[in-house]
Amino acid sequence: MLSGIRIVEICGIGPGPFCAMHLADLGADVIAVERTVPAGTGAPPAEGNVLNRGKRSVVADLKTAEGRELVLRLVEGADALIEGMRPGVMERLGLGPEECHRRNPRLVYGRMTGWGQSGPMAQAAGHDNNYISLSGALYYNGGPVEPPSSAITVVGDIGGGALYLAVGLLSGILRARATGKGTVVDAAIVDGSAHMLQLLLATQKKGFVTGRRGDNIHDSSHFYATYRCADGQCITLGAIEPQFYALLLQKLGVADDPRFERQWDRKRWPELHRHFTELFASRTRAEWSALLENTDVCFGPVLSPEEAARHPHNAARGVYVESDGQLQAAPAPRFDGQARKPGAIPRRGQHTGEITAMLENGEATRIWREASHA
Secondary structure: OOOOEEEEEEOOOHHHHHHHHHHHHOOEEEEEEEEEEOOOOOOOOOOOOOOOOOOOOEOOOOOOHHHHHHHHHHOOOOEEEEEEEOHHHHHHHHOOOHHHHHOOOOOOOEEOOOOOOOOOOOOOOOHHHHHHHHHHHOOOOOOOOOOOOOOOOOOHHHHHHHHHHHHOOOOOHHHHHHHHOOOOEEEEHHHHHHHHHHHHHOOOOHHOOOOOOOHHHHHHOOOEEEEEEEOOOOOEEOOOHHHHHHHHHHHHHHOOOOOOOOOHHHHHHHHHHHHHHHHHOOOOHHHHHHHHHHOOOOEEEOOHHHHHHHHHHHHHHHOOEEEEEEEOOOEEEEEEEEOOOOOOOOOOOOOOOHHHHHHOEEEEEEEEOOOOOO
């Protein structure tokens, strides 16, 4: 779907590489510029980084004139650049937006950070859980007693970071094609993860969220919860709507129990949650799955990625694949019902010689792949 889109990625960690991989999954031509390994630092980085799948890899020392010029030559024919340095680092390397736009005024310059390009904390170090704690996205993860626990990398790095950067880049590319003018995309995890709360904030008027952890539909009700089974495994319920709740009670054999009649009587939730806790602890996850899966109860077993890959539904859709000797999630979304295959993972610097030779021979236009309508 993105055939003909050309991306230069200044490799870093986390959300930037994921964003570039996601665009490559969808057909974009991504050239990843990886760092050289200084002498005396030990072994080179491990090969087989799944976040590099579908990309081409070149190695360059950005602190040298040669490395800087390589990036700028690539930028001349690119639609977008992705970088994840702290604010100001790319400018000090001579590869900031101004330098790049002098080479290519149409370039969309994507900046991926935790705190953003401005603000009091812009220069501070941080990780996924720090960003989502400050944005408010961590607050409701958990009950009233234990501290909130983050779904590592998912909410911040990927949800609030990589995916927002991808949307920003594609929006900028559309604008550049219409106006001939590039732009700078400031994608901050703290911004994106706050924006992701909009649906949650919209439920406040419905009473789903109260502002107090442990007093909300997802962390105190009996019908939207996670329960431990007899074998130590867990299952989830999400029977919010009355018809789904009624079916749940029927399946559990408690439809005639008057205690469960008033689903939204919050005073009864602690007692009913304890009852469900005991009930679900009486059978294994597999037994509950056999009873509740594929019904309108809104049920799901809690699976590891390896288990998820083997689940019949995921297997039928090809949600996971074995490629390059490791388990990978397949590209998403799919278009016209067709799933895309993940691209191969390049060796580090595999394409350095080929690409530099083309540049030296004045064949810069041949570096980028032609658009395909396949």
